[in-house]
Amino acid sequence: MSKFIHNPVMLNEIIECLKVKPNGWYIDATFGRGGHTQAILDKLGPNGKLIAIDKDLDAIAYARQKYAHDARFQIYHACFSDIPKLLGNNAGKIDGILVDLGVSSAQLDDPSRGFSFRYEAKLDMRMDQSQQVTAAQWLESASSKEISTVLKQYGEEVDAHRIAEKIIAARAIQPIETTKHLSDLISQVKVRYHKKKIHPATLSFQAIRIHVNKELDALNQLLSDAPNLLKKEGILAVMSFHSLEDRMVKRSFRKLVTPNLPKKLPIMEKAIQRPFDWHLKRAMPSSNECEINPRARSAVLRAIRKG
Ligand SMILES: C[S@@+](CC[C@H](N)C(=O)[O-])C[C@H]1O[C@@H](n2cnc3c(N)ncnc32)[C@H](O)[C@@H]1O
Structure with missing residues (x-):
């Protein structure tokens, strides 16, 4: 168990x-x-x-x-x-x-499930492990527009467009396969955010999770x-x-x-x-x-x- x-x-x-x-x-x-x-x-x-x-x-x-x-x-x-x-x-x-x-x-505390930016892990976020598409796979193929719509709609993320562009540019160099890679990219966009109480990647992670699981x-x-x-x-x-x-x-x-x-x-x-x-x-x-x-x-x- x-x-x-x-x-x-x-x-x-x-x-x-x-x-x-x-x-x-x-x-x-x-x-x-x-x-x-x-x-x-x-x-x-x-x-x-x-x-x-x-x-x-x-x-x-x-x-x-x-x-x-x-x-x-x-x-x-x-x-x-x-x-x-x-x-x-x-x-x-x-x-x-x-x-x-x-x-x-x-789910959140098990690093192998790839839900949280608190652990270095494979970016997964599927509630149902038998489902096909992980968060990493979705980010690999989604367009900038799709990513920014998800971040805006499900995370109410004000920097949605800039984060989406950052993801597209980064994945052309290397696929985004880990929670750390994704959260670093988001933090680089949200530089002025660091003094706030919640982690800069909180809203984007929530949005991607909601999308991947069709919540x-x-x-x-x-x-x-x-x-x-x-x-x-x-x-x-x-x-x-x-x-x-x-x-x-x-x-x-x-x-x-x-x-x-x-x-x-x-x-x-x-x-x-x-x-x-x-x-x-x-x-x-x-x-x-x-x-x-x-x-x-x-x-x-x-x-x-x-x-
Ligand atoms: C907040 S937890 C529930 C905790 C539970 N009430 C307890 O006391 O342990 C939410 C659970 O619902 C499951 N879940 C979320 N959305 C679901 C859905 N659409 N269908 C079935 N299970 C879902 C998740 O996998 C997770 O295990």
Whole structure:
């Protein structure tokens, strides 16, 4: 089993939010190292069910070993955009879905996964090791325009164009195959940035990771599927770690709790049938949790409940 771990973020808040029923069926769409899964299993009775999903083969191996003897637990190596296919006839029977977005500490802290500028390693960034294209391979063939669009859209990187040009010039001399090579190139562009708190390569690394893993496409699909997977009173809880994701979650939840009625209809607010209610509009980790686990700092949790 891999030695890298992950501290579950907002564990108590999430368990409180899911209101786990002993005989309920739950989905942990982002198993990671199972911190939230374990807490849900602790609340489930012998007839409850927990379906877990992850793209990462290390996460799958960990889950298979740890829960081999727990009949309530089932793990799938899949993207969470495939949940409707995995559930088949069981769609519509789910009491709660948890989505804890992004990468795990187990992925970030393992140098061989090539996610982080903190380690000298092969530039990889695939959550799913069976996927074909690594970050290095993408940077080898993408045009300057493609690179700068990704950096701008997914990293909100103000120096996107200059970084893209730097990458194109550098790869003509030598392929960009390591995290260090890429982060050095970005740092050379962002010279005035060095006094700031975050590393100059932070936003570009985030953007390339989001692109390589098609993270926002998967989230979009999940947000459109998940409401139909829940049964009455089922809860969908999503925790995001940057504003792009949180904006998508907020907009999609807002649409579900706001029925599309013509304006100025003579109906009392209370009489409107809503397919979903806000269950938790917005919660963030306590300052104590952020101190103990700085990676929790940017977390935002939102949840809706099927009416
Ligand atoms: C933040 S971690 C989850 C940590 C987990 N809640 C825990 O307590 O250990 C996110 C996990 O979701 C996985 N993941 C991210 N996007 C995914 C997707 N679209 N489909 C399946 N798994 C995904 C990642 O591989 C990673 O293991």
